[in-house]
Amino acid sequence: MEKRNWLIIFLITILVVVAIFAVLEFSKVSNLKTINNQLEEERTRLSQEKEQLLSEREELRNENKKLNSQIKMMEEDVNKIYKSCMTENACKGKYPGIRWECNNVGDFVEDNPTHVCVCDSSCKITITPK
Secondary structure: OHHHHHHHHHHHHHHHHHHHHHHHHHHHHHHHHHHHHHHHHHHHHHHHHHHHHHHHHHHHHHHHHHHHHHHHHHHHHHHHOOOOOOOOOOOOOOOOOOOEEEOOOOOEOOOOOOEEEEEOOOOOEEEEEO
16 A cells, blocks of 8 residues: 555656646747747848838939939039130139139138139129138
């Protein structure tokens, strides 16, 4: 009879251990599913963010192409402008409508200019204080 009691205790102990192990495994699987769902949500969010960034990059590339085209046209236009003032005043060799830093008589000055000069299309200079 005593062997039988020990056998029952042993079987109950094994049953308890197996039950605890089963609960722990179920908990682990449940946690793994939760983590997997979180990872899937994060992957979806990152994928959407990636698509948005790719779209923004394409928009910026298009804007860059547009701006480069405008810059190219401006460069071509500036290259077509010729120095029309051939008179013997401060406007000689200057582009009409293009300002430069100057002194009070219209001479180009790099150090400490006091005025801003501009020539009109008829080669008349306008000198204004800075």
